[in-house]
Amino acid sequence: MKFATKVIHAGIHPDPTTGAIMTPIYQTSTYVQEAPGRHKGYEYARTSNPTRDALQANLAALENCRYGLCFSSGLAATDAVLKLLSKGDEVLSTSDIYGGTYRLFVKVFERLGLRFRFVDLQNPARLADYLTAKTKLVWIETPSNPMMQIIDLEAVCTLAHQHGAYVAVDNTFATPYLQNPAEWGADLVVHSATKYLGGHSDVVMGAVLTNNEELYERLKFLQNACGAVPGPMDCFLVLRGIKTLHVRMQRHCENAEKIADFLVSHPKVEDVFYPGIPAHPNHAVARKQMRGFGGMLSFTLKGNRMEDALKVLSNTRLFALAESLGGVESLIGHPATMTHASIPKEERESRGLRDTLIRLSVGIEDADDLMSDLEQAIG
Numbered sequence: 001m002k003f004a005t006k007v008i009h010a011g012i013h014p015d016p017t018t019g020a021i022m023t024p025i026y027q028t029s030t031y032v033q034e035a036p037g038r039h040k041g042y043e044y045a046r047t048s049n050p051t052r053d054a055l056q057a058n059l060a061a062l063e064n065c066r067y068g069l070c071f072s073s074g075l076a077a078t079d080a081v082l083k084l085l086s087k088g089d090e091v092l093s094t095s096d097i098y099g100g101t102y103r104l105f106v107k108v109f110e111r112l113g114l115r116f117r118f119v120d121l122q123n124p125a126r127l128a129d130y131l132t133a134k135t136k137l138v139w140i141e142t143p144s145n146p147m148m149q150i151i152d153l154e155a156v157c158t159l160a161h162q163h164g165a166y167v168a169v170d171n172t173f174a175t176p177y178l179q180n181p182a183e184w185g186a187d188l189v190v191h192s193a194t195k196y197l198g199g200h201s202d203v204v205m206g207a208v209l210t211n212n213e214e215l216y217e218r219l220k221f222l223q224n225a226c227g228a229v230p231g232p233m234d235c236f237l238v239l240r241g242i243k244t245l246h247v248r249m250q251r252h253c254e255n256a257e258k259i260a261d262f263l264v265s266h267p268k269v270e271d272v273f274y275p276g277i278p279a280h281p282n283h284a285v286a287r288k289q290m291r292g293f294g295g296m297l298s299f300t301l302k303g304n305r306m307e308d309a310l311k312v313l314s315n316t317r318l319f320a321l322a323e324s325l326g327g328v329e330s331l332i333g334h335p336a337t338m339t340h341a342s343i344p345k346e347e348r349e350s351r352g353l354r355d356t357l358i359r360l361s362v363g364i365e366d367a368d369d370l371m372s373d374l375e376q377a378i379g
């Protein structure tokens, strides 16, 4: 099945009791058993739920994986992946990542005995200098939040596997429409389904996809044992969102490419961070492993003045000032005070994330209207 067919059909079957074509919202916490241990495959809704099962199967198919598990948020999905590790294990993470992921690593799991090292892996050969016998997991975000760095998945997976480490890739920005990390060797693919998968800014959810049966069984155990599961209504909403993922992503990409070109040629704009522009340092890698460049981009203004950045952030009319991304509507954000405020300023700056950086989640509105909005806001 090709992608546009999979989004609509993979894992989805007419409801066995009524024939309903849309997966019903099984809003129940438990299932009646005929006798102790004799049931229809469902015992308790934390353990499994038919609406969630359909979504998990659908997402696995989109990532070309055999197994899928959904969680109550993207961070809950990341939390489950980290709980595969044990005290003393090391995680090597790309340095530019979502601020909440950084916070979970450093403020929660470091206290529990994991060790984290943050490395710029835009040149993947550097990985070899940092891998130790204790490195059990390499964590990658590509494109990264918010600097849009691109990491060579094939190169990193090959090196990590030579050292016996698993690779987890947060594929939230690309979505399975643009990139399938498992095809390049990733052991685990992680998503904040809150973003493009849901696509309508009305749900918070996460997912982990894998081809590794052992990791799947351990994660499934954690999903039930720790209990961060999404509700059936939210699963229904994400299933519904996914049916148009390919159509939405096409427009997100087209609009973001137009806006990137507009910003590159704008006299007041200094840097534009978007993997689709040939000047992006890893544009060639993006071309190799992605089928398009996505709807996210960041930029800075000439002069690097905070007041100029704040003016743009408060003057847009269509771009709404808000955290999150990946919905049909365009958003504008200020990573330093919003999504990445939990990373100390010195660390942010050592990673190239300046306080004046502006991030856009380009929606699927008319591109001309979006560019006019930016034009009047930049002034």
Ligand code: P1T
Residues within 6 Å of the ligand: 073, 074, 075, 076, 098, 100, 101, 141, 145, 170, 172, 173, 191, 192, 193, 194, 204, 205, 206, 323, 324, 325, 339
């Ligand atoms: O918000 P949640 O569903 O828990 O997902 C966390 C998460 C994970 N990975 C990436 C790449 C993310 O961007 C996020 C959440 N990010 C935002 C809310 C944001 O505005 O960047």
